[in-house]
Every structure is written in C-alpha cells, then in structure tokens.
Amino acid sequence: MAKLTIPAEEYMYPGHAACPGCGAALAMRLLLKGLGPRTIVSMPACCWTVIATPYPTTALATGLLDHPIEATGASISGLRAAADAMGLKDLEIVGFAGDGGTADIGLQSLSGMLERRTDAIYVMYDNEAYMNTGIQRSGSTPAGAWTTTTPVAGASHGKPEPKKDVMGIVRAHHPVYAATLNPSFPEDFLRKVERARGLHGPRFLHVFSPCPPGWKYSSERTIELGRLATDSGIFPLYEVGEDGVLSITRRGGALKPVAEYFRAQGRFAHLTEAEIAAIQAAARANWERLLRLATPPPA
C-alpha cells in the first residue's frame, strides 16, 4: 500500500454544488488539507459561494464568511483585525476569490491588503472567466479564448487581449510570498500551502482551476489538462519567497508543445495553426523570462 503523499484529513465535505470534475473544488479540498480546521475562509460572489452553500448546508468544516465581490482583501484585513482584538492567535485567515473577483473587480482591495501587510493568505482560483454568471471574459481570460462576451462569430475571434499578469502585480508589493499552484500536482500544491501557512504577513496563491463547462471539455480530463498546462509552459509552477527569490518548482525537461493543451478544449477550437504558433512563441518567451528570473539560474 502506497504511503499518503498529502494529508488524510478532509475539511471540505462532499455533497457540494460544484459541477462534476470541477478543478476549483479539488483546489479547495487540497487547500484545506494544508490549512486545517482553525481557518476562516472569506469568499466573494463567485462559483465557490454557490458550491459551498446549498442551503441550509455548508461544504466547509472551517469558518465561512460571504462578502461582496470587490471586498476580499478588505474582508480578510478586517477578519485579522477582529481576531487580533479577540486574542485569537491560532486562526488562519484566508480569502478565496475567483479570477474576476481578483484580477478585475477586487484588485484595489487585494492591493490594499498586500500594502497594509495584512497577515492572511489570499487565494485566487483561476478558471479564466466569470463562470458563475455564465462564462464572461475576465482580465485573466487568455488570448484567443471563446467566452460568451468574446464570441467566435463575424469579426470576433475569441478574446483579443492577453491574460493579465496578476502574479506580477502581486510581486510589485514585495515583500510577499507568492506562488502558483495546480491541483494536478497535489504534493507541490500542499508543500506551497504549508510553506505559506508557516509565514506571516500577506501571502498570495494563484491556483489553476480547469472548468469543464466553461472551457468546454469532458469532465474526466481536468487533471490531464492541468498537467498539460504546466508542462507546456502555459501555467508554470513557481514561488517567490519574501526575500524575492524566485524558484521554479517543476521543470521536467523540455516544454511540451502547447497544441495538445489547446486542442483539448472547445473554447480554443476556432484557433488556426498560425494563432497556436503565436501562443507557442509567447509561452516559450514567458518560460525563458521565468528561467532568467529564477535563482539559482539553471545550469
């Protein structure tokens, strides 16, 4: 019998309301394994508020607070202040927000929390669109992706603009611990959650969250897609310590071609070979940029 490589304890209950195969659901399950029960999760409007709260139940064995979509950063700053005032020293305060609620609507609130140096963990689960309201584009939607507001019809050919670099924005608030996580790599995921948990001050986790209905693929491929995204350089796994040192946490030799990742998803079905080649070039350039930033530099 193989040893468990991640904690056995579960703090997310089954029976929640996520779609079958939801990457964000697995992300929460893994996150709470690393954080434990003395946690308050503060959530804005997003898929996860619906997932967590089929009335009259909750999917979390931890505390759960629901707040307006733009207020995640403010909410966790307030929760930490309240915990301090009450002398509650052992609480993990966690903001858990979508990409729309983070990269767009809640960006000022995130920046405020980072700049105030709130002692809390901010998690952005990134399904690359406003999924809960029906797949509208967000700042975090990648270039070329079909969404209901970047249709593939007439002159419109998916989203023209590239994905916003939220990790870059967060790092500009240094010192801050910031990491990218992917539920397809549970051990790396848990190691980063545990590292974040051991630190104080603002911490930011950018979590890749494949979404079968929003990305238009069959639900059993969620883990495979996550692996392809990282191994083709679309979603590299790395972390930046409070000392500013950037380390890539999964290298795995040469990058895979991005085509396999793109061809697996209906939201990219319209892309031409030339467009995929351009995405390939951008992914490679981004990967090389990370390699240059990484310390120690690769041999």
Add this chain to the structure above:
Amino acid sequence: MLEVRFHGRGGQGAVLASELLAHAAFLDGKWPQSFPFFGVERRGAPVTAYVRIDDRPIALRTSITVPDVVVVLETGLLRTVPVTDGLREGGLLLVNSALPPELIEVPIPVRTATVDATGIARARGLGSPTMPIVNTAMLGALARATGVVSLDAVRGSIVHVPAKPRENREAAADGFAAVRSGEGRHLPVARRAERAPPLPEGPIAAVPSSTLVTSSWRTLRPVIRLEKCTRCNFCWKYCPDDAIELDPSGFPVIREAHCKGCGICAAECPPKTIEMVLDAGARGGWGVR
C-alpha cells in the same frame, strides 16, 4: 393557450429544448414564448424551463405553475423534484425512459408517455457518454404525444443547435416514432424532495453538505476492479468531490451517495482498473437525505 414545463439536469439541454419547441410552434404559425427558471445551472443539477404556445400574442410573463404538459428529461427527477406539481387535469406527463408508461411511478393519476430518448441520443452520437443530449428526441416524442407542433416544425427548428443538426433531426424523428402513451403507475404517497428545515439560530449554514446526495447528477458511475488495484491512492487524491475513501488496508471505496461520475478517477488510475459504467438508476436526489 398551452403551457409546457421542462424538467432536466444542467447539460441535458432542457433550456435549449424549450427554445426549440417555441421556434417549432412559431414555424407552425403560433405565438410562442420560452424562458428558463433562473437557478443553479450546474451540469447534472435540476433545471426547469417553460414554454407557452397560443394562437395569439401572449401577455402573461410569469413562470408556469399549472402546466398542461410536463416533460421530464430524466427518470431520476421523478423521485427528487415534484415534477407533477400543478399538472392540469387531463394533462400529460412525458418521461425519458425505456420503460412502458405503466411502469412509471407517478404521484397523481395522469396520462403518461415514455420514450427512450437516452438510447436514441446514444445511437445518434449526441452528447457525450457521461451526458447524452436527449432534448431533440424528447421534442419528437412531444410532437407525437400532444400534437401541439408538427414533426416537420420540430425538424425545422433544429437548425441553430450547437452541433450535429442532421443527427438531431433524425433523433427527433426517432422520438416521434418510438413514443408510447398510457397511464402511469399511481403511487399516492410519492417520495419527494423534503422541504429544507427552518433557518437555524446561530450560523446560517451549520449542516455539512455531506447530508446531501449528489450521485443523481451522474449518468456514469465508477466501478473498481480491486484485483488489479495497486493501492496507489491516485483516485482518492484527485477526486473533486471527496467521494472516495480509503479502507484500512488502503483500498479505495466509492461513496455512492456523493460521486458525481466525473470520470477523473478512471482517467487517472495508472493500471486502468476503474471502469465508468452506465448508472442504472439515480440514487436519490440533491435534497436532504
């Protein structure tokens, strides 16, 4: 005026079915109206959609509480959603089922029709194995069982479907040919979704969601052949629904009440010892156990 209420699961095409039926009625020269109920449209979760059809413009804009026809895209919903609520006397219940109407359990005496729309959708290659798209076969059956629209109009409406218009038109014709009418089996005390308990004092939601059942969302379920299982626990690690537990010796056990049939465990099992098989029947609803 004729009022139709569709009950389906997210992803089966209930909302599109309501739009196609309205379009078909329009092609027949009628004044139709269609709109969905605004709720949680998760793949597999119960959804409702409405259609009104009349010979003149319809001013009414409310949801339909006293339907003439109720269309149920999946048998499992009969147990978990009060689909026959408000169904008018002399109305019709049309159910996607391979069973004859006489074997469909209904809470009120009601004219019942059945059609194996899932079988038709699979045969025509519509949707995925985990989520066959049954709406067009159901519309064909509806045309025959009610006469409210013609089969030609139904086929004519199937132009703006997301994929496979030809196969969808064939599925409508198959549904038209295969529908059976009769009387449902009247069971006066029907199992129904229970009402949620009153708002508790203190935290708003203190009941674990594990008291809910989500397995009725699935069409496939995983079956593990333990002989080939290496106890690597990958299936456990990757399940987004925490629907797999490990027994004391490390063998995986599916929590049948919670597995949504996403297929991830089968896809990720290294020795491929998990097989996704057709789920014979829903195991209760997304309601309180």
